[in-house]
Amino acid sequence: MLVRDLGRYLLFDEIAAGGMSSVHIGRMRGPAGFGRTVAIKRLHGHLAKDAEFVAMMIDEARVLARIHHPNVAATLDVVHTPSDLFIVMEYVPGAALSTLARLAGDRGTPIPVSIALAVAVHVLTGLDAAHEAKGEDGAPLGVVHRDVSPQNVLVGSDGSARLLDFGIARATGASHQSDVGQVKGKLAYMAPEQLDASPVVDRRTDVYAASVVLWEMLTGRRLFETTDKAQIRYLILSGAIRSPRKLVPSLSEELEEIVMRGLELSPEARFATAGEMATALERCGPIATVREVAAWVGEIAADEMGERARKVAAIERETASTLDLRTLAAQIAQGEGAGAAGSGRAPASERTPVPRSRERTRGRRRAAALATFALLLTTGALATRRFPREPAGASPVAAPGSTSASAVVATAVVPPEPLTAPSVAARLAAVEASSEAAAKVTPSSRRSGAARPGTTEAPRSAAARGASSAPTPQRTTSSAPHDLFDRN
Numbered sequence: 001m002l003v004r005d006l007g008r009y010l011l012f013d014e015i016a017a018g019g020m021s022s023v024h025i026g027r028m029r030g031p032a033g034f035g036r037t038v039a040i041k042r043l044h045g046h047l048a049k050d051a052e053f054v055a056m057m058i059d060e061a062r063v064l065a066r067i068h069h070p071n072v073a074a075t076l077d078v079v080h081t082p083s084d085l086f087i088v089m090e091y092v093p094g095a096a097l098s099t100l101a102r103l104a105g106d107r108g109t110p111i112p113v114s115i116a117l118a119v120a121v122h123v124l125t126g127l128d129a130a131h132e133a134k135g136e137d138g139a140p141l142g143v144v145h146r147d148v149s150p151q152n153v154l155v156g157s158d159g160s161a162r163l164l165d166f167g168i169a170r171a172t173g174a175s176h177q178s179d180v181g182q183v184k185g186k187l188a189y190m191a192p193e194q195l196d197a198s199p200v201v202d203r204r205t206d207v208y209a210a211s212v213v214l215w216e217m218l219t220g221r222r223l224f225e226t227t228d229k230a231q232i233r234y235l236i237l238s239g240a241i242r243s244p245r246k247l248v249p250s251l252s253e254e255l256e257e258i259v260m261r262g263l264e265l266s267p268e269a270r271f272a273t274a275g276e277m278a279t280a281l282e283r284c285g286p287i288a289t290v291r292e293v294a295a296w297v298g299e300i301a302a303d304e305m306g307e308r309a310r311k312v313a314a315i316e317r318e319t320a321s322t323l324d325l326r327t328l329a330a331q332i333a334q335g336e337g338a339g340a341a342g343s344g345r346a347p348a349s350e351r352t353p354v355p356r357s358r359e360r361t362r363g364r365r366r367a368a369a370l371a372t373f374a375l376l377l378t379t380g381a382l383a384t385r386r387f388p389r390e391p392a393g394a395s396p397v398a399a400p401g402s403t404s405a406s407a408v409v410a411t412a413v414v415p416p417e418p419l420t421a422p423s424v425a426a427r428l429a430a431v432e433a434s435s436e437a438a439a440k441v442t443p444s445s446r447r448s449g450a451a452r453p454g455t456t457e458a459p460r461s462a463a464a465r466g467a468s469s470a471p472t473p474q475r476t477t478s479s480a481p482h483d484l485f486d487r488n
Contacts, residue, residue, distance in 0.1 A: 033321030041087040060166045066133045071126030094156035095301040110220035114288040120214040122161035128275035131203040148209035159290030204267040211262025219247045239265035
């Protein structure tokens with residue numbers, strides 16, 4: 001059910017809740033029909049009015065943005081409204097380790113040792129990445145999670161465990177600072193120095209909490225079974241920790257030693273880094289592969305994961321884009337189409353490719369037409385200079401019976417029109433058309449229209465003979481192109 005529309009994101013049903021926030025299924029909406037299922041963490045309404053809690057949540061997003069590791073849930077975005085704050089994270093199908101431990105206990109089958117070791121290695125590896133994270137300036141952030149617990153470990157259906165909820169993590173340069181003596185975290189997983197609010201809270205504090213989680217996975221029991229907070233506090237500060245082999249004798253001594261070292265009272269006696277403890281576990285015993293972990297999660301949490309998968313599928317169907325891909329592609333391609341329309345050209349997708357042979361032929365014809373047109377202009381200019389126009393007011397037509405040279409020239413030579421763009425284009429088109437028409441004439445047709453040598457010329461009329469006897473202007477022979485043009 002849709003809870004809220006956040007613009008680019010849609011907020012749906014709640015899938016988990018904690019003391020500070022709730023986690024919802026969400027959908028990211030983007031251009032071109034893009035959509036993605038996400039998890040959206042929402043700060044509780046009454047805490048959204050508290051500046052300290054708002055600062056804690058903003059710090060969580062900033063810290064997670066600097067941690068890039070497959071065993072740490074990725075943060076995608078931060079969204080805020082006048083009354084709410086949201087962190088958008090990747091959605092991972094799976095179940096919390098606390099849920100898996102409960103389901104295994106209900107079945108009476110403890111978590112297999114190889115599965116427990118694999119999950120512990122994933123958590124420690126993710127912690128090591130968080131501890132080593134650096135800021136934009138390259139300086140170490142000094143991240144300490146301070147809330148490593150089964151509730152904050154998500155085991156995905158892909159067989160990989162991811163560390164969640166850095167809400168109370170401490171980091172250098174954080175915008176919020178805990179008050180002196182203020183204890184944050186879950187009591188049963190706190191290291192002695194964290195419980196005392198000691199200033200010496202570092203990565204080894206998280207190693208202690210991860211060791212408690214591993215102890216409980218191996219034994220299927222709580223490390224501190226009492227619910228009395230005062231007694232839990234006493235057991236932690238006194239270092240009264242039971243060995244896991246007392247409850248599960250089948251565990252190896254090497255594994256027992258690793259777990260107990262992680263639970264040492266003094267931070268100096270523990271593993272120096274989470275990565276060092278992960279390496280020790282990998283050398284210790286058989287560790288399940290991600291495929292084996294995925295199979296175990298799918299079996300033990302089939303009902304819960306199936307119900308959530310159906311809910312996600314319904315949300316995805318409801319929010320699926322109805323945009324037709326062909327229409328979208330046409331809209332994207334309109335960038336070129338709009339430009340072509342403005343220039344009178346068809347879009348590239350609608351143009352028919354011109355064969356190269358036709359392009360070459362067309363290019364030669366155009367070049368020949370241009371050359372011919374240039375000769376026309378040159379000849380006209382020369383003729384105009386040789387035979388100037390009659391003075392204004394003179395008749396361009398000779399009187400009847402006149403045979404003067406000026407009359408012949410006046411009727412034969414017409415000055416060229418002024419060279420304008422339209423006239424040049426018109427002449428060029430006409431010349432090109434005549435060139436193409438001439439190219440189609442066969443040799444036989446050319447011979448049939450020409451006078452053959454040795455033939456007798458037809459008798460001419462007296463008018464024609466008189467015209468031929470009149471003096472004619474001499475042709476210029478100063479240029480070979482002009483003679484070629486005259487012959488044609």
